[in-house]
Structures are given as C-alpha cells and as structure tokens.
Amino acid sequence: MSLLQTVLSRAVPLTLAFTAAFAVPAAHAQGSTADEIAKYRQMLADGNPADLWEAAGEEMWKKPAGPKKASLEQCDLGKGPGVVKGAYVELPRYFADTGKVMDLEQRLIHCRMTLQGLTQAEATATPFSGGKRSDIERLVAYVTGASRGLPVNVQLKHPAEKESYALGKQMFFYRGGAYDFACATCHATDGQRIRLQDLPNLLEEKGARFAYTTWPAYRVSQGEVRTMQHRLYDCLRQQRFPEAVYGSELITALTMFLAKNANGGTYDAPALKR
Template sequence: MRILRFVCVALPLQAVCALALAQSSATDEIAKYRQMLADGNPAELWEMRGEELWKKKAGPNKVSLEQCDFGKGPGMLKGAYAELPRYFKDVGKVMDLEQRLVYCRMTLQGLSLAEATRVPFGSTGKQSDIEALVAYITSESRGVPMAVSTNHPMEKQAYEAGRQLFFYRGGAHDFACATCHSTTGQRIRLQELPNILDKANAQAAYTTWPAYRVSQGEVRTMQHRLYDCFRQQRFPEPLYASDAITAITMFLAKNANGGVYAGPALKR
C-alpha cells in the first residue's frame, strides 16, 4: 500500500484526479449493484434452511437445537447475536456465536467435536449446515443495535487479546490485520478496506456479516471472513472456532457497538 501511494503522488495532477474519479465511480456502481440485489438476497435461502436445521431433531440424542442458549435464555434468539461474543458461566469462558453453536451441537445433540464442526464452510456441491444455522440465528438480531459487553474480567481479557492480535505483525509479508484495517481510505483494487479503529467504519463492516458472497455463491460467516484474512496475510491457518478467533471477533464486535445489525448482507 505504501508503494502505491508513492507512485500516485508522483503522477501528474490530471492522472491523480482521473484515478480518484475512477475509484469513486467503481465504488458507487458496486453500491448500486448491492442495492439492486438487496430485496432478493440469496442469503434468505440459507436462513430458511438454517431455521429447519435449528428445529430438526438430530444427532445421537435426537433433539433439536431449540434449547441452545446464546445468552438470552434457552431458545431465545432475538437480539442474541448483537451481544456476542460474551462470557458464558456454564463453560467459564467467552464464546462467539459459532463456538457456542458447536458447544450446543455437542451437548444437546450428542455430536462429537469432529461431527459438530464438519464442513464449517460450504463449497461447490458441499453444503455447510453451520453456515445455514448461523445465517438463521444472526437474522433474528436484524435491526438490533450491537451491545457487546466487556464488564466481565474474561470479556475484558478477550477484548485485549483480540486487540493484540489485530496489531500483531507476522507471516511471510510481515502483515497484521491493522495493515489493511487501521487507516481510512485504503483499498485493494476496487475493494474498500474499512478502518476498524473508526467507529462508523467498524459499525458498517461488522454489522453486515455474515453475508452472501456473490463471487463465491455462498453465505460466509465471520469465522470464514477472519480465516480468509489470515490466509491473505500468509499466517498459519487458524483452527475453526478457536479462542483466538473468538478474541479478535470480540475486538471487532465491541468496536461496532451502537451500530444496527443488518445481516446477513450481500457482498461482492
């Protein structure tokens, strides 16, 4: 990014203006494209299948997930995602949505860890029950302001760990999450990069995940978004539903407090 900025400064004024106009135009067109598809977001199909899976009796115990507690009480989903990650007394730790969902699939339905985490991310010809469930669960918080707490000591600890991970540089390119997401106005090609340290940017970014990715034809969860970020940084592959992912999710979610949840949304 630094090299790109240096080259831009060296360009004639007319070229700089043309580049800025082109970027602005592309951003506007992408926004229009999203708006056109918003009323028919394919994520609704994932939400519908997720609701069926939520109510379906499954696993060795032949029970549904309707007694899963995401912090509002067993089976209470309205507004639950807007307060996650959070501390759960029954496990003595902070969990994000997907970590908690895996826990419920194991404790309620009797699945093993391997079974509960099988196919976390869908691909061509391979559906992910987890992505469908997450789409449904998060949709139940649509319109609810984010209100993630750090009142419990372990919530504070998770937030601080997430903050450190956000700024930690490493990998083959010596990148950090902050390399792309701590400065306003940065982009990769036509993709705008939200500044997570800016309140409005953090709210706009976090409250629209999970999202249906047009380029991938799948609903992608926050776990997948972070997994892909680490991949692009050339970091080791993070374990699915790990405490490290929960920590950085806590950092992102807390920074988005006050923003109205609007997912599952639509992305390029």
C-alpha cells in the same frame, strides 16, 4: 510466552466491470467506483440468496437431530434457552456453563454437542461449504438474521471478556506471516483500497460498524453464505498466517475486538458481498 503466542502456536466470480465511466481523475474515480458498487449491491439486496440459508437454518434449528434426537430450540445463546432474537448482537460473551468467552459458532458447536449428542468432530465437520454443504453456515444465517435491525451491544463486564478483547486487539496489530502483515496493515487507516474494494478503518466507529454489521454475507463470487469465522480465516490466509483452528479462542478474541468497536451500529446481515 504471551497468551497471543500460545494461541498462535496452536493454530497451526463475480467480477464488476467498470470501463469508460472511470476515465476521470483518480479521486473522482475512487468515489465513483465505490458508488457504483454500492448501487449494484442495492439492486441485488431484495433478492439476496442468503434468505434461502436463513430458511434452511431455521428448519435445522427446530428439527430433532443427532444421537439424542433433539432440536436446538433449548440452545442458550446468552439470552435464555431458545431465544434467538437479539442474541447475535450481544456476542461474543462470557458463558458461565463453559467458563469461557464464546462467539456464535463456538456456541452452536457447544449446543450441538450437549443437546444433540454430536461429537466435537461431528459438530465441527464442514464449517465452510466447498463441495459439501455446511450446516453451520445455515444455522449462522438463521441466528444472525434474527437480530437484523438491532444495535450491536457487546459488553466487557466479565474479566474474561476484557481479556478476550485485549487479546483481539493485540492480534489486530500483530505482524507476521510471509508478508509481515497485520490486520492493521489494511484496516487502521482511512482511504485505503484493494482492487475495487474500499478497506474500512476498523479502529474508527464508522468503519467498524460498516464492516461488522454486514457479516455474515452471501458471497456472490463463491455462491455461499460466509460466516465471521470464515471472514477472519480468509483474512489470515491472505496475510500468510498459520491456519487458525476453527472455533479457536484466537478468532473469538479478534471477533470480540471488532464487535466491541462496532457497538451502536445497526445490524444488517446476512448481507450480500461480491
């Protein structure tokens, strides 16, 4: 059984209305729609509600919590205890203290357990808001926001990082589910779309940078900030794959593949999405 199969075995409305303006030839209509969506996002950018999530996340980062009554200010995200600025653009990465490659959400779980004394169940409770507030989404908004304006710089120096990237690449092309889809079905070709959304080619520098550097994001249609784990979880759901375990190495590997492909792109999130 391959590593991918092993991992998979463990993983068991804002509506944009465009009317008469698009009664034009298809090629022009596609370009016009994308342009209008881009303008709409720009109009809202200055009032992105994700700012509230960032502020709440910073408060949580600094506030003593858990059985140990400790803050997360000594959490090492890869650049030293407590260093937040620039950490996200270098994740996922290998951590010697755990002996594994971790993305941001995995690392936050680790810090909440080791520093604050939470159990794994407590540290992973409500990873995605939906009726209940998600502390993780707020912490992620704060940490990622601290890297805004910096270039993505994910390295493959450690053998475990190379292995993670290779697994992520394998997963990207892996076909399965009821539709026999892969990530590559939608994201390995230029010019594809679904409804009003352009589907970036994640194998090309431009597409990979555009997609990766704008997550996490405030989803207007959901009224929440959604993390990278949620983004990939939702993609797999739409492909009708088995539900991925939150914080699993599979999601980290896929994130590693996407992040490495986006290297050099300027990080600009939490962003705003439909």
